[in-house]
Amino acid sequence: MIVPRLAIFIDGANIDTPAREASIRINYVRFHAYLAGTRNVILANYYDSKTHHLGKNAFYKNVGEAGFNVILGPAVRYGKQKEIDVQIAVDMVSGAYENRFDIAVLGSGDGDMAPVVRKLTSMKKEVEVASFDDPSGRQFAWSLKSSATRVRDLTYDTKKII
Numbered sequence: 733m734i735v736p737r738l739a740i741f742i743d744g745a746n747i748d749t750p751a752r753e754a755s756i757r758i759n760y761v762r763f764h765a766y767l768a769g770t771r772n773v774i775l776a777n778y779y780d781s782k783t784h785h786l787g788k789n790a791f792y793k794n795v796g797e798a799g800f801n802v803i804l805g806p807a808v809r810y811g812k813q814k815e816i817d818v819q820i821a822v823d824m825v826s827g828a829y830e831n832r833f834d835i836a837v838l839g840s841g842d843g844d845m846a847p848v849v850r851k852l853t854s855m856k857k858e859v860e861v862a863s864f865d866d867p868s869g870r871q872f873a874w875s876l877k878s879s880a881t882r883v884r885d886l887t888y889d890t891k892k893i894i
Contacts, residue, residue, distance in 0.1 A: 736858075738771040739827055740764070741820050742800065742839035744780030747886075750841070750864040750871045756890055760798035763893045767837050767862065767884075774833055776800045777823060779816050781808045821848040828855045837862060838880075843873030850879045862886055 751758050764776060778800035783789065784807075796802045803823075805815045824836055825848060836852055838845060841863030849859045862884035865872035877883045886893065 735770070735772045736834040737774045737832070738768060738835050738837060739774060739824075739833035740767050740776040740800075740837045740839070741824055742776075742778045743816060743820060743842060743845070744778055744795075745816070746840040746842050747863065750866075754864065756894060758893050760795045760800065764799045766889065766892045767839070771835065773799075775827065777803055779803045779805065779820050781805050781814070781816065783807060817842065817844050821845065824848050825851055828852050828857050834858065835860065839863065841865065841872035841876060843875040846873065846875040846879045849876060853879065853881060858882070860884060
């Protein structure tokens with residue numbers, strides 16, 4: 733039996749902000765295991781913005797120790813991340829083009845990521861999206877859900893990742 737090669741791409745702000753708002757503290761070791769299951773993880777990237785905040789840098793160290801490559805883009809400006817979504821998209825498409833993985837897991841609910849998900853599925857890659865949602869559906873965009881091969885609503889699987 734061939735075990736599919738899995739690549740994980742986590743948009744840190746898009747996962748951590750709704751988790752924090754719901755008073756959920758993600759255990760990134762468990763989160764990595766939850767996303768991987770029995771599949772062969774060839775790549776696990778966590779993306780966020782550079783900071784001088786000591787607590788946030790300690791957090792990044794813990795995420796790295798949990799098995800993620802921590803990739804930090806430019807510092808937050810005007811309360812917004814810069815260049816992170818584009819970096820994730822570039823890494824996903826280039827990895828698919830180079831045939832480095834069979835399945836991509838995107839940890840994000842951001843509808844801006846729907847085009848990259850559609851591109852990967854057109855390249856015959858499976859794409860799972862994982863994010864938290866709220867009753868209004870604001871945190872997990874329908875465009876992203878409807879583009880993916882599989883959807884994981886972390887709201888219902890919280891006990892598996894804390």
